[in-house]
Amino acid sequence: MPAPLEIVDAVKVFRTPEGGRLTALDRVSLKLASAEFVTLLGPSGCGKTTLLRTISGFETLDAGDVLIDGVAMTQKPAHRRPVNTVFQRYALFGHMSVARNVGYALEIAGYGKREIRARVGEMLELVGLSGLENRKIAQLSGGQQQRVALARALAGKPKLLLLDEPLSALDKNLRQKMQQELKALQRELGIGFVFVTHDQEEALTMSDRIAVLADGRIQQIGAPLDLYQSPANLFTADFLGESNLLPVTLDGQCARLGDGQSFAANGHPSGVATLMLRPEALGLTRPEGPALGFTGKLRETYYTGKDHQIALDTAAFGLIRALLRSGGALPEAGAELTVYAPAHGLHLIAEVAP
Ligand SMILES: Nc1ncnc2c1ncn2[C@@H]1O[C@H](COP(=O)(O)OP(=O)(O)O)[C@@H](O)[C@H]1O
Numbered sequence: 483m484p485a486p487l488e489i490v491d492a493v494k495v496f497r498t499p500e501g502g503r504l505t506a507l508d509r510v511s512l513k514l515a516s517a518e519f520v521t522l523l524g525p526s527g528c529g530k531t532t533l534l535r536t537i538s539g540f541e542t543l544d545a546g547d548v549l550i551d552g553v554a555m556t557q558k559p560a561h562r563r564p565v566n567t568v569f570q571r572y573a574l575f576g577h578m579s580v581a582r583n584v585g586y587a588l589e590i591a592g593y594g595k596r597e598i599r600a601r602v603g604e605m606l607e608l609v610g611l612s613g614l615e616n617r618k619i620a621q622l623s624g625g626q627q628q629r630v631a632l633a634r635a636l637a638g639k640p641k642l643l644l645l646d647e648p649l650s651a652l653d654k655n656l657r658q659k660m661q662q663e664l665k666a667l668q669r670e671l672g673i674g675f676v677f678v679t680h681d682q683e684e685a686l687t688m689s690d691r692i693a694v695l696a697d698g699r700i701q702q703i704g705a706p707l708d709l710y711q712s713p714a715n716l717f718t719a720d721f722l723g724e725s726n727l728l729p730v731t732l733d734g735q736c737a738r739l740g741d742g743q744s745f746a747a748n749g750h751p752s753g754v755a756t757l758m759l760r761p762e763a764l765g766l767t768r769p770e771g772p773a774l775g776f777t778g779k780l781r782e783t784y785y786t787g788k789d790h791q792i793a794l795d796t797a798a799f800g801l802i803r804a805l806l807r808s809g810g811a812l813p814e815a816g817a818e819l820t821v822y823a824p825a826h827g828l829h830l831i832a833e834v835a836p
Pocket residue numbers: 496497498504506524525526527528529530531532533
C-alpha cells in the first residue's frame with residue numbers, strides 16, 4: 483500500500499519585500515504510515531503553514547515532491563488534490579447556515595441536493611452537531627464553529643486532512659476536550675492527519691509521531707515519548723518541555739560533570755556534550771544503583787496540587803529544577819536539599835549548550 487503522504491526533499495524559497503531570499507522549507511522529507519496522526523511542531527515562522535500549503539497545493543515547491551497515496555501532486559492544482567484543510571480562523575461563511583457551510587464544496591462540485599443533504603447530516607452527526615443544520619455561524623460558540631469547520635473539511639471525503647493550529651482560538655478546557663475528540667475522530671475515520679501546533683503539550687498528547695521543525699528543517703521526528711526522553715539535539719530538548727542542561731566531558735567510557743561526579747557513557751564519542759535531566763527524573767530519595775546527586779539551597783517552590791516544582795541553587799550548576807511527586811511537606815526555602823537522578827533518567831546530547 484502506498485503511503486497516504488510522502489514529502490521528498492521539499493524546498494521552498496520566498497523572496498522577501500526587501501529583495502532577499504528566505505528558505506522557508508529546507509529539504510524537508512516526511513512519510514506517513516497509513517492513517518497516522520502526525521504533528522508538525524515548531525515556533526512561529528519555522529515553516530509549518532508553508533509545508534501544509536505545499537501539500538494542499540496553495541503553494542508550489544521550488545524542489546522536491548509531494549505524493550499522496552503514491553501519486554505525485556506536482557502538476558495537480560489545489561482543487562484536484564484529495565486533501566482538505568482546517569484553518570486556525572475557520573474561514574466559515576458567517577451569513578450562511580451550518581448546513582450550507584458544510585455542503586458548500588459539494589454544491590460547487592455539482593452533487594445533487596439529496597446527496598448533499600445526506601452527507602451533511604452524516605458529517606454533522608460525526609462532529610456532534612446534529613440538529614443545528616439551520617443555525618447561522620454567528621449563532622454558534624467557538625467550539626461549535628470549530629466542529630463546523632471540521633465537518634466541512636471532511637464532507638468531500640479527503641484521503642488526508644491538514645489542520646493548521648485549529649484549536650488555538652479555543653480556551654483551555656474546550657481545547658483539551660477538542661484534542662480528545664479530534665484524536666478519536668481520526669481513529670474512527672482511519673485517514674492520515676497532519677496537525678500543526680506550536681504547543682508542545684498538545685503535540686505530545688495527540689500525536690502518533692511528532693516532527694519538530696525549526697528554520698524550515700525537520701530537527702527530529704519520532705513518537706512523543708521518544709522525543710521527550712531522548713531528544714537528538716538541544717532545540718528539541720528545549721522545545722518539548724523543561725529540562726536541566728549540564729555540560730559534561732566524555733572520554734569514550736564515562737561522562738564527567740563539572741562537580742567531579744561521573745557516570746557510564748559507553749559508545750559516546752570523546753569530547754564535550756550536554757547532560758539533559760528532565761525535572762521529573764529527579765527525586766528526594768537516593769535510588770538503588772548508580773545515581774547522580776545535586777545538593778543546593780531550596781530557592782523556589784510551587785505547589786501545584788499534584789506535585790512540588792522546586793529550584794535548587796547549586797554551587798556547581800546554578801539552578802537545578804525538579805518536579806517532586808511526593809505529597810509530603812517540603813523544608814523551608816533556604817534549607818539545604820539533595821535531589822537524585824537514577825541512571826535511566828540521564829540523557830546525553832552531542833551538542834554544547836550556549
Ligand atoms: N508568501 C510569502 N512571502 C514571503 N515570505 C513568506 C511567505 N509566506 C511565509 N513566509 C515566510 O516563511 C517563513 C515560514 O512561514 P510560515 O510557514 O507561515 O511559518 P509558521 O506557520 O511555522 O509560523 C516565515 O519567515 C514567513 O515570514
